[in-house]
Amino acid sequence: MKQSRFSQAPALQGINVSPLIDMVFILLIFFIVAAVFVEEPGVEVRKPSTITAEKLEKDSILLALTDTDDIYYGGENIGIDGVRPLIRRLLRTKDMPVILQVDRDADGQTLVRLIEEARLSGGKVSVASKLP
Amino acid sequence: MKQSRFQISGETREIELSPLIDMVFILLIFFIVTTVFVDESGFSTAQSRPAKPSDDDKPPLTFTVLPNNVIEYEGRPIGLAGVAAQVRNQPNRRQRPVIIQVASGGKSGLAIQAMDQARAAGATLVNFAKAR
Numbered sequence: 174m175k176q177s178r179f180s181q182a183p184a185l186q187g188i189n190v191s192p193l194i195d196m197v198f199i200l201l202i203f204f205i206v207a208a209v210f211v212e213e214p215g216v217e218v219r220k221p222s223t224i225t226a227e228k229l230e231k232d233s234i235l236l237a238l239t240d241t242d243d244i245y246y247g248g249e250n251i252g253i254d255g256v257r258p259l260i261r262r263l264l265r266t267k268d269m270p271v272i273l274q275v276d277r278d279a280d281g282q283t284l285v286r287l288i289e290e291a292r293l294s295g296g297k298v299s300v301a302s303k304l305p
Numbered sequence: 306m307k308q309s310r311f312q313i314s315g316e317t318r319e320i321e322l323s324p325l326i327d328m329v330f331i332l333l334i335f336f337i338v339t340t341v342f343v344d345e346s347g348f349s350t351a352q353s354r355p356a357k358p359s360d361d362d363k364p365p366l367t368f369t370v371l372p373n374n375v376i377e378y379e380g381r382p383i384g385l386a387g388v389a390a391q392v393r394n395q396p397n398r399r400q401r402p403v404i405i406q407v408a409s410g411g412k413s414g415l416a417i418q419a420m421d422q423a424r425a426a427g428a429t430l431v432n433f434a435k436a437r
Contacts, residue, residue, distance in 0.1 A: 190322065190326070193326075194322070194325075194326060194329070197326070197329050197330065197333055198329060200333055201329055201332055201333045201336065204333065204336035204337055204340055205336055207340055207342075208336055208339060208340045209340075209341060209342075209343060210339070210341075211341050211343050213341060213343075220347075221413075221414040221415075221417045221418050221421075222418075223347075223348065223417065223418060223421035224421060224425050225348055225421050225424045225425050226346040226347050226348055226421075227346065227347070227348060228345075228346055229345040229346060229347050231343045231344075232343075233343070233345075235343070235345075238413070270349075272345055272347065274345075275413050275414075275417065276413070276414070277412060277413065277414025277415075277417070278412055278413075278414060279412070279413040279414075280410070280411075280412070280413065281370055281407030281408075281411035281412055281413045281415070281416045282407050282408075282409060282411070282435050283413070284407070284413035284416065284417075284433070285407055285416075285433045285434065285435050286435070288350055288433055292350075297349065298349070298350045299347050299348060299349045299350065300347050300348060300350055300417055301345045301346070301347035302346065302347045302348065302417060302421070303346065304346055
């Protein structure tokens with residue numbers, strides 16, 4: 174007797190999950206590789222727009238200077254005096270550049286002081302900006 | 306007949322995949338949630354100083370960032386475009402150091418944009434400083 178190939182042993186057939194597992198593994202490996210564990214400053218700053226901006230490194234120390242002249246790292250207000258010990262400690266484990274996310278209404282002299290502090294701690298300092 | 310429980314249907318048994326898939330899904334979700342795609346653009350402030358700082362025939366071009374979005378050059382207020390124009394007017398602008406001085410109350414957004422204008426006009430040695 175001829176049987177349709179769609180009706181072969183219909184009760185015993187399960188869904189084939191191997192492609193699903195393959196895909197999930199590929200996604201998993203992608204996210205593991207792409208994961209950069211960077212502490213974000215956790216505050217919103219309005220960056221100034223510039224025309225000569227270039228791409229900055231992904232693996233870096235991100236500090237934010239807000240419009241109220243507070244300095245944030247990892248969601249905490251560390252203050253200007255906390256910058257030097259923090260960068261020293263982080264650079265001891267790994268050499269990373271320092272990226273400053275500066276609000277355009279932040280005090281300029283605080284920015285100058287922050288750049289000096291970060292440079293004195295041994296970091297290569299960049300200022301984040303947005304392209305117009 | 307008594308059967309050992311390790312021998313129940315020994316031929317047809319398959320490896321149970323569900324816990325593996327569960328675990329992989331949990332790992333996948335963890336990595337999706339923790340992945341931070343840092344995508345910053347900006348510029349480096351690590352400007353190398355000229356080899357011989359005693360070049361008396363090339364004094365640095367000094368722009369002063371004042372409160373209320375005013376930029377001064379030699380005591381005259383010039384706009385952001387004026388910074389670029391001044392730098393472009395120098396015959397040896399690649400070697401000529403530029404200093405962005407920030408006076409008390411000057412905004413960092415304007416200081417960063419002034420640095421950007423100077424760099425766009427061809428200056429390579431641009432530094433921030435505090436105005437005394």
